[in-house]
Amino acid sequence: MDTGRICADLVRIRSENPPGNTADAIEYIRTFLDSLGIRSIITLNAGGKCNLVTTGDEGKLLLCGHVDVVPAMADGWTHPPFSGLEQDGYVWGRGATDMKGGCAALLTACAAIIEKGTNLPATLAFVCDEETGGEQGIRHLLARKLIAPGDCIIAEPTPTRHPCIGQKGLCRLEIKFSGTPGHGSLYPIVGVSAVMEAAELLSYVKSLRDHEYPVDQNLREIITRSSEVFAREFNISGGSEILQRLMFNPGIIAGGEKANIIAQHCDLALEMRVPWGCRIHDLLAGIRAHAPHGTIISETVHDPSLTDPKCTLVTTVTSEVKKVYGGEVFPIVQWAASDARHLRLAGFNVIEYGPGELSTLHAVNERIAIASMEKASAIYQRIMQEYARRE
Numbered sequence: 001m002d003t004g005r006i007c008a009d010l011v012r013i014r015s016e017n018p019p020g021n022t023a024d025a026i027e028y029i030r031t032f033l034d035s036l037g038i039r040s041i042i043t044l045n046a047g048g049k050c051n052l053v054t055t056g057d058e059g060k061l062l063l064c065g066h067v068d069v070v071p072a073m074a075d076g077w078t079h080p081p082f083s084g085l086e087q088d089g090y091v092w093g094r095g096a097t098d099m100k101g102g103c104a105a106l107l108t109a110c111a112a113i114i115e116k117g118t119n120l121p122a123t124l125a126f127v128c129d130e131e132t133g134g135e136q137g138i139r140h141l142l143a144r145k146l147i148a149p150g151d152c153i154i155a156e157p158t159p160t161r162h163p164c165i166g167q168k169g170l171c172r173l174e175i176k177f178s179g180t181p182g183h184g185s186l187y188p189i190v191g192v193s194a195v196m197e198a199a200e201l202l203s204y205v206k207s208l209r210d211h212e213y214p215v216d217q218n219l220r221e222i223i224t225r226s227s228e229v230f231a232r233e234f235n236i237s238g239g240s241e242i243l244q245r246l247m248f249n250p251g252i253i254a255g256g257e258k259a260n261i262i263a264q265h266c267d268l269a270l271e272m273r274v275p276w277g278c279r280i281h282d283l284l285a286g287i288r289a290h291a292p293h294g295t296i297i298s299e300t301v302h303d304p305s306l307t308d309p310k311c312t313l314v315t316t317v318t319s320e321v322k323k324v325y326g327g328e329v330f331p332i333v334q335w336a337a338s339d340a341r342h343l344r345l346a347g348f349n350v351i352e353y354g355p356g357e358l359s360t361l362h363a364v365n366e367r368i369a370i371a372s373m374e375k376a377s378a379i380y381q382r383i384m385q386e387y388a389r390r391e
Contacts, residue, residue, distance in 0.1 A: 001111045003377055004091055004370040006032070007104035008084035010067065011093035015128075017068035020136070021048030022128040025067040025100075029126050032107055036114045040124070043144070049128040049136040053146050054120075060150035061122040061387045062348070063110075063380065065103040066130035066137060066339065069095030076364040090357075090367040098361050101368035102155025102354035102376065109380035121388035123147060130339050133300070138339040142346050149347035151313040153383065156338055157356025160372065161325055162229050163317050164352040166222075166306035166333035167341060168243070169274030171283060174298040175201070175291060177255065177266040184260040194266035195255045197293045204290040205270070208246045213277030222309065223276070226332035233358050242335050246283075247273040268294075273335060276304045302337065305344040313349045320382040321353065324375055353379070 013025045026042055029052055033040055040054045072081035072094040079085045081094040091101065103126060113120055125147055129137035141147050158164050179194035187193055215223070227239035248270065255266025274280055280301050288296070307314060309331050322329040331351070340350040355372035 001108040003104050003108045003373040004086055006107055007091045007096060007101045007368065007373060008086050010100040010103060011084035011091060011096050012082055014082055015068050015095070016071040017129065017131040018071070019047055020068055020128055020132065022067050023048040023050045026050040026052045026126060029107065033124070036111055038110065038120060043140060045136045045140065051128055051137055051141055052126045053141060054124040061384065062125060062147055062150060062152040063106050063122050063155070064125045064127070064152055064339065065099055065106055065155045066127050067100065067103060068128050068131050069098065070131050070362050078365050086370070089371060090369055092365070092367045094366055096366050096368040097157050097356035097358070099156055099354060099356065101356055101373050102157065105355055105373045105376040106155050106380060109377045109384065112377070112381050113384055118388060121384050121391060127339065134339050134342055138342050142342060152343050152348045152350045153317065154338065154340055154350060154352045155354035155376070156352040157354050157358055157361060158352055159229055159233055159358070161321060161327055161329045162332045163321065164334050165309055165314055165331040167304065167337050168335050169280060169304040170300065170302045170337050171272040171274055171280055172300040173270045173296055175268045175270065175294045176297050177268065177294045179262060179264045179293065181264040182262045184262055187262045191262035192293060193263045194293065195263040197291065198253060198255065198266045198268045201287065201291045201294060202250055205248050205272070211246065212244065213275050215277045219276060219306070222331070222333055225330060226334070229332050243333065244275050246275060246278060247335070274304060302341045305341045306333065307344065307349050307351060311349050313351055316383060316386055317351050317353055320379050320386065323382065324379050
């Protein structure tokens with residue numbers, strides 16, 4: 001099977017999120033699986049947000065990928081972002097790395113297993129809506145009990161020798177501040193400025209980056225090694241701080257009515273990435289205490305998550321990666337979020353491992369090496385064969 005061609009086909013099928021219509025991408029995958037004799041069901045939500053799950057008694061391994069991608073403007077691209085061009089050993093285009101290349105590798109791995117006359121020892125799930133929180137995607141499948149807890153591999157892009165077993169937590173807030181208006185010439189003696197109330201909260205949140213949160217020695221070692229990988233992959237310093245400290249971003253702030261009026265209104269959209277050892281309950285309590293004129297009108301929170309590095313899933317994946325790539329192979333944790341957090345909360349052991357050019361993720365000139373997809377496909381085959389042998 002031509003992994004590069006399948007990836008290119010998927011890149012050409014537009015599935016930006018928003019708006020999140022994945023109907024055509026899911027239909028492509030359904031047709032491919034049907035040609036292999038693998039049956040599936042499709043769930044359809046509003047706006048064409050489709051998911052696919054294979055049916056039958058496929059064992060305790062779940063192979064998962066998302067087919068929605070972040071939007072792309074054409075400006076700055078060497079090749080049009082939805083061209084799916086195969087050139088110089090790469091497939092070019094939005095979603096090639098995140099993560100249609102991983103989906104292509106999963107599909108060709110399954111085709112290779114079927115061609116060997118072996119029953120597929122896994123359930124497949126291809127979902128929408130990962131890029132905007134998963135409510136219509138993996139969370140929809142979990143709510144409808146279309147997938148059962150077990151071991152799960154998500155084909156998200158990772159460093160070639162370092163599967164990911166954990167992610168920092170997430171705390172995303174929308175806060176509305178109310179002030180007491182008055183003539184701007186009298187502030188701060190008179191009135192309460194909603195803008196300054198938001199600024200003072202951000203000053204407090206910034207101070208939280210100085211806090212160090214306690215974790216056990218085993219996790220500390222994983223974080224330390226992950227930081228080194230992170231620094232090397234992205235060529236940046238401060239990797240240990242990114243994983244161990246609270247990171248925050250005031251993505252949107254808008255307020256005030258006029259330069260000479262003490263601001264009566266201010267809205268703040270704040271996102272924080274929460275390290276292991278930081279309790280989100282305590283984090284929210286501190287924010288409320290430092291925002292006496294603010295009201296949280298929306299909150300999305302997810303605790304940091306981690307799969308046991310000694311479990312069968314992790315040891316199997318790392319072993320098979322080492323057999324293909326050689327060298328030192330060990331699992332890492334990461335700073336971002338994915339569908340893994342929802343699956344872990346539902347009782348799954350989850351590991352992320354997949355092909356991709358991490359430096360191009362969500363960036364202009366996103367692309368993926370065809371050779372890396374082929375090796376990922378070989379690794380998925382080996383993992384499935386190992387699960388089949390055990391069953």
